[in-house]
Amino acid sequence: MTIRKIVLLLFFMTSSICAEGQEHMTHIFGKVEDSIHHPIDKAIVSIIIYRSQAGISFNTTNESGRFSFQIPDKYHIDSLAIKVNxxxxxxxxxxxxxxxxxxLIQLKSLQKTLPDVVVKGTKPIVQKGDTISYNADTFTKKSDRYLGDIIKNLPGITVDNGGIISYQGKPINNFYIGGDNLLDNRxxxxxxxxxxxxxxxxQVIEHNQHVKMLNGIVPSDQAAINVTLKDKGKFHVINNAELEGGIPGKWNGTIHNMVFNDKYKAINELKSNNEGLDYSRETGLSSLGGxxxxxxSLSLFNKAIMPNxxxxxxxxxxKSLRINGYYLHDKQSTENExxxxxxxPGNDTVKYNESNKNSMPTDAFNIQLNYNVNSFKTYFDNTFSLSQTCANLGAEILSNGQNILQHNSTKNTSFSNTLQxxxxxxxxxxxxYYSSAQYSNVPQTLSISPxxxxxxxxxxxxxxxTYQFQRTSTFYTNNNISYSHIFGHWILGTNTGLNYQQQYFHSNVQLLQNNHYTTGLAEFSxxxxxxxxxxxxxxxxxxxxxxxxxxISAPINFTHINYFNDSVLTNRDKLNHIFINPLLSWQRKVGKENQFSFTYNFGQQAATLAQIFGGKLLNGYRNYSSYNxxxxxxxxxxxxxGFNFKKMLLAFFANIDLAYSLNENYYLDSQTIERNLTTVTALPIxxxxxxxxxxxxxxxxxxxFNTMVAVNxxxxxxxxxxxxxxxxxxxxxxxxxxxxxxxxxxxxxLEVKVSTAYIFNTSSSTAAGFQRQSNSQFNETSSVIxxxxxxxxxxxxNQYLQSSQTGQTISSAVLMNSYIQYNFQNPQWRKLQLRLSSNNMADVRYYNIVTTTNNMIATYRYLLQPRMxxxxxxxxx
Incomplete structure (x- = not known):
């Protein structure tokens, strides 16, 4: 059979399938009239799910009182109702x-006289089906500048310090703007x-199913956020800028171009600053630890520029085409002691006293192209991504009186394509159907002097x-196809496929002697x-x-792993194992607004390349590891x-979650801690x-009181x-x-904002010589506008912090900021906001904190940005 005939055959088969899919619709029609059989024109007729009252489709009657709907067969007719207003x-x-x-629907006439009504605007919170809508004007305070400020005021929703949004204690699975996924997880x-x-x-979509054709078919237990903008029917354009400068030699600039329309959406920005503001939230890249x-920004010093x-x-x-990309140039530095x-155990004590001056220039770019078709009959998604990150981490270290220079350079290049x-x-x-492929190449160099x-x-x-070179190259592909049969409220299905991973890891260490000759270390290869x-x-x-x-699912996979190390002949092994990792998840609505949930999962784990290399690997100037x-x-x-509780009319949300995990490990990482050396070796225990x-x-x-109260x-x-x-x-x-x-x-x-957090942790053991450790941290922030x-x-x-260890206050700090702002309302002033601010008013230059982990106590002292x-x-x- 020729290629042309095969293509034609596939085309006719696909056309036949699509045609068959278009035929299966349920026809619902009828007439609306009054008690004396006169037709009612322009009555609103909705097809709803009877129990939840969630709407599926709506229409209006014509002059004859007639209405008609074509409803997909995935909605069972016994679960539907007709609602008429x-x-x-x-x-x-x-x-x-x-x-x-x-x-045939007959409506009764309303004869009673309505009392006088005072219009107070829309309801602050409304729930229809699985969608909760918060009226933004109700929850917006005068001091709120951006969307994130509003979201923090919404009951039932929390936002952590990294900007991750959770609903009823669980992270959201999608974020939409006007129903569209413009930004993915960024x-x-x-x-x-x-x-x-x-x-x-x-809006919160409680059981969000991103694939439209699976709505009402394949359940979801995660929520999503959807944001609607004012004047959504217009071509909504927002072009603005913020320019900031001051002493000592600080600047921050941002230019935005934002467009929100049914046909086109965009958030484009150009940012630059030297005020310690990193762009990890926009890029997902990690920065120097603060x-x-x-x-x-208080403990990070930088110079950064980023188009996004x-x-x-x-x-x-x-149907949509999405293009996301950024370029980042950032030079960061921190100082700490x-x-x-x-x-x-055994009453032995090892101590390290260190000071670190760290710097990390970074150049990174990422481009991602996504084509998506998401309708009630078709779903297709293809994403291509290309990225490269070059980071050069340098450190000037004073460790127990010895000066050390350490430099770590990494270049990560990767590309991937995912189709489903x-x-x-x-x-x-x-x-x-699902198919993905990814390739990455990561060379690294580590230099330590002396x-x-x-x-x-x-x-x-x-x-x-000491000079170490290492490189990891990875090719990975995952391909599968699944089939599901739908009958009534049940779905039976199976998913089958193949994962393939090929990696190569190389490392070696060279020592530059005082006579400028180099020697190699075979055990570090x-x-x-x-x-x-x-x-x-x-x-x-x-x-x-x-x-x-x-x-309920029971993934069964046959795993074959084979590896060998040319540098360490004993470092080789094979695995042929059948893994069965069952999962059970159940949610039940209790009443109209509450939900109970239960999840159980069992899993066996296989090692990765990073856990089995037999040659030693330097991790820093006093650390090395060997994993076998x-x-x-x-x-x-x-x-x-878990149990989720809410009362929409009272704007009250609560949840409680109890989790238990039991892990069985077939190895134990053994630490050897000495004054100038820490090693980690895996043992078969x-x-x-x-x-x-x-x-x-x-x-x-x-x-x-226009007040939000949240406790955890x-x-x-x-x-x-x-x-x-x-x-x-x-x-x-x-x-x-x-x-x-x-x-x-x-x-x-007058507005007031108060946030407090108290954390207390202890570690103990029956081992001889193990000292019981306890540590507490108190963090209070407040503002008055x-x-x-x-x-x-x-x-x-202001922000007040206190850190204590075994009942003794080790450190405390008070940080204060203030600003005065004036908003110009005349249109010729282009909505100008002028703000004069003072950061770190008390010029606190150092921040101390104590942490404990098991039998370790560490006290850190960070250099902070000066008064600005x-x-x-x-x-x-």
Missing amino acids: AINFEKLIKHPVLVNKDN YQIATDNIPSAEIAKV APNLAR LNNMYKFNKY SSTAYYL GYLQIHKKHLVN GAMQDNLNDSVPYLN NDLHWQKEQFYLTPQIAFKNDRDQLN RPLLIGSSQTFDI NNSSKNISLTCNASKYIYS ASFAHGTSQQMQNGVLFDVNNNISSYKLNITPTISDW IYPVKHLSISFD LLLSAHFDL
């Missing part, structure tokens, strides 16, 4: 619904930049430099070839009705029970760890086994935390 008539819901027969670009004045509604519990482009073109309502003490789609055949059959660990690496002879194949089959069953949602773990490394069981945690959240919006309490207990300096012992860890956020608007001229006259605001905020006096202008372009 008409002016001067009583609302009526008809159930059951007749199919292919005339639904939605902080929207929350940090869209002005609060442009937001009409923030002081914990503080805004990263995000554009979506809509060919029609269901630390004192670390290990209280080892769904086909629905005869309404009862669902086919999903030569590191001379006692261990160079026979106790001093030398000039790796030439590891890794190959992994997985053939998998995943039978699964799902059930969904108006109250229950059940998912078994290929079957352990198993785990997790249980999770079976051990286990257990963790149990309880988390409670509650939030309420008090309308009469969590408790965690864990047990594990450790080996240090040849001694095996158990460790018990306990962590408890309490948080309170309250944002009262006391009057039109005053509006003395119209358009003028004055803000004072800044003048900024924010205006429309």
Whole structure:
């Protein structure tokens, strides 16, 4: 058969399938009339799900009172109802619904006289089906500048310091703007930049199913956020800029171009600053670690510039092309001092005193192209991504009186393509195909001067430099196809496919001697070839009705792993193993607004390349590791029970979650800690760890005081086994935390925001010489915003931190900021906002904090940004 004939055959088969999919619709029609059989014109007729009242489609009657709908067969007719509203008539819901027969609906006339009504605007919170809509104007405070500020005020929603949004304690799975996914998981670009004045509604879709053709078929247990803007029918363009400068020699500039329309959406920005503001939220790249519990900008010094482009073109309502990309040039630096003490079993103590001056120039770019078709009949998605990140981390270290220069250079280049789609055949059959491929190449160099660990690496002879080169290249592909059969409320399906991974890891170490000759270290060499194949089959069953949602799956995969190390001939192994990792997930609605959930998961884990290399690898100037773990490394069981409670009319949300995990490990990492050396070696010792945690959240919006109150309490207990300096012992860890956020608007001229957090943790063991450790941290931030006259605001905020260890206060700090801002309302001023701000008013230059981990106590001292006096202008372009 020729290629032309094959193509024609595939075309006719695809056309036939599409044609069949278009035929399977349910026809619902009828007539609306009054009690004396006169037709009612322009009555609103909706097809709804009877129990949840969620709408599916709506229309209006014509002059003859007639209406007609074509409803996809995926909605079972027994679950549907017809809802009719008409002016001067009583609302009526008809159930059951007749199919292919005339639904005759008679409405009763409303005769009573309505009392006087005072219009107070739309309801603050409304729920329709699985969608909760928050009216943005209700929850926006005068001081809120961006979308993210509004979201923090919404009951039931929390935002962490990294900008990650959670609903009822669980992270969201998608973020939409006007129903479109413009940003993927980098939605902080929207929350940090869209002005609060442009937001009409923030919606939570409780059981979000991103694939439209799977709505009502394949259940989801995660929520999504959708944001709607004001004047959404217009070609909504937002062009603005913010320019800031001040002493000592600081600047910050941002230019935005944002467009929101049914056909085109964009958030494009150009940013540059030297105020310590990194762009990790926009790029997802990590930066130099900052002081914990503080805004990263306080302890980060930098010079950065970043263009960031995000554009979506809509060919029609269901087809789109999305282009996301950025380029980042950033030079970061930090300074800190630390004192670390290990209280080892046997009454042995090892201490390190260090000071670090770190710098990291970074150049990175990423481009991603996505083509998506997402309709009620078709789903197709293809994403191509290309990225490169070059980072050069340098450190000037003073360790126990010795000066050390350490430099680590990394270049990560990768590209990938992912294709997936769904086909629905005869309404009862669902086919999903998925294919992804990725390649990455990561060379790294590590240079240490003077030569590191001379006692261990160079026979106790001093030398000039330690140089390590390593490279990891990876090719990975995953291809599968799944089939599901739909009948009633049940879905039976299976997923089958193949994973293939090929990796190569190379490393070697060279020592530059005082005579400028180089010598190699054979025990620090790796030439590891890794190959992994997985053939998998995943039978699964799902059930969904108006109250229950059940998912059961039992992934079965046959895994073959083969690796060998040319540099360490004993470092080789094979694995042929069948893994069965069952998962059970159940959610049940309790009443109209509450939900109970239960999840159980069992899994066995296989090792990765990073866990099995046999040659030693330098991790720093006093650390090296050697991992030769078994290929079957352990198993785990997790249980999770949760209950979500909400009262929409009271704007009250609460949830409680209890989680337990049991891990069985077939190896143990043994640490050897000495004054100038720390080594980690994997040993074939079976051990286990257990963790149990309880988390409670509650939030309420008090309308009469325009106040949001949120509380959180969590408790965690864990047990594990450790080996240090040849001694095996158990460790018990306990962590408890309490948080309170309250944002009262006391009057039109006064706002107050208060946030407090207290964390207490302990670690203990029965091992001889193990010292019980306890550590507590208290963090309080508050701000007062005053509006003395119209358009003028004055803000004072402070942050108080305290760190204690075994009942003694180790450190405390008070950081204060303030600003005065005036908004020019005359149109000729282009919505100009002038702000004069003072950051770190008390000029606190150092921040101290103590942390404990098991039998280790560490005290850190961070250099902070100096006092800044800044003048900024924010205006429309």
